Amino acid sequence: MTSDSDIDQIPKGKRSSLFLGRQSYRRRRLADAARLLPFLGAALLALPLLWPDQSAGDDAVPLSSAMLYIFVCWGVLIAIGLIFGLTARGLGVRDDIGADKD
16 A cells, blocks of 8 residues: 555656566567577578688598588577577567466
């Protein structure tokens, strides 16, 4: 319960918080990270283009290693996308549940 003296202590015209709620903030940062994922993938998949080829001699990276690297990167990108999707779905469900209580 609030008394009249408590109401007098609240400044009039007080603005609401400038900061987002935790769930909303986390969901937005997760969406930002998901938007950067294709650029990370392009950089990782383009990296073998910088490796020395057979004309360089002994320093050459075998094609089998380059193919293995590409498929491992591809699998990791899929796993990261899956984790982002599941996390975003979980954050959205918790946010919807909180909205129902209001």
